[in-house]
Amino acid sequence: MSNSDEQTQRKDAKHKAAMEKQKSKVDANIEAADTERGVAVLITGNGKGKSSSAFGMVLRALGYGMKVGVVQFIKGEQLSGEEIYLRDKLPDIDFHQMGTGFTWDTQDRSGDIAAALATWEKARPMLEDPSYDLVVLDELTYMIAFDYLPEQDIIDAIANRPREQSVVVTGRGGGSALQAVMDTVSEVKEVKHAFRAGIKARRGVDY
Numbered sequence: 001m002s003n004s005d006e007q008t009q010r011k012d013a014k015h016k017a018a019m020e021k022q023k024s025k026v027d028a029n030i031e032a033a034d035t036e037r038g039v040a041v042l043i044t045g046n047g048k049g050k051s052s053s054a055f056g057m058v059l060r061a062l063g064y065g066m067k068v069g070v071v072q073f074i075k076g077e078q079l080s081g082e083e084i085y086l087r088d089k090l091p092d093i094d095f096h097q098m099g100t101g102f103t104w105d106t107q108d109r110s111g112d113i114a115a116a117l118a119t120w121e122k123a124r125p126m127l128e129d130p131s132y133d134l135v136v137l138d139e140l141t142y143m144i145a146f147d148y149l150p151e152q153d154i155i156d157a158i159a160n161r162p163r164e165q166s167v168v169v170t171g172r173g174g175g176s177a178l179q180a181v182m183d184t185v186s187e188v189k190e191v192k193h194a195f196r197a198g199i200k201a202r203r204g205v206d207y
């Protein structure tokens with residue numbers, strides 16, 4: 001056997017041992033997780049991928065015929081593919097958007113607060129209704145950060161939602177009080193973004 005064959009065999013054996021170890025860890029974790037209930041997920045951070053992750057979960061839930069509600073707390077100027085798809089192809093899904101544009105465009109604090117409260121009034125009943133399997137609260141963190149909505153009301157509504165219901169919150173800067181009520185918190189880190197290299201936001205990828 002050549003030296004390189006021996007090296008390959010050694011690497012293969014090492015890989016196999018590492019994978020076996022990994023598998024036993026994963027199996028043990030699966031065994032230990034015996035609580036069956038809905039999960040509260042926060043996707044925060046400065047990198048790209050928060051809302052698209054939430055819509056990935058919408059697709060997953062729909063695959064199982066689950067009932068989904070989506071509330072978007074900031075509406076971009078640009079129509080997004082997910083909005084178009086939900087409106088045109090899935091008209092039965094409860095989909096609400098805050099009527100105003102980005103807050104730095106409107107520059108109207110009291111108007112923004114009224115819009116935020118009206119939008120929260122769409123979201124809150126969903127968090128009380130056990131018929132919803134998944135509720136997405138897209139860009140909700142900004143409403144807390146700008147003090148447009150009372151954080152405690154949001155935390156209470158999430159904490160007291162029906163046991164089987166899952167909820168996904170997205171947006172930058174999800175703070176520690178919100179994080180405490182969530183079961184899964186992921187921070188998407190920006191390593192680089194095409195925009196910084198002058199590449200325009202891309203249809204089907206960015207919106």
Ligand code: ATP
Pocket residue numbers: 046047048049050051052053170172188190193195196201205206207
């Ligand atoms: P996505 O909707 O693509 O998952 P996101 O929800 O993580 O993005 P938002 O802050 O809600 O991010 O912004 C939405 C839009 O801004 C998308 O077009 C996205 O590509 C873009 N974007 C997200 N992060 C960055 C960034 N770090 N720099 C520039 N543009 C960004």
Ligand code: MG
Pocket residue numbers: 050051052139170171
């Ligand atoms: Mg987003």
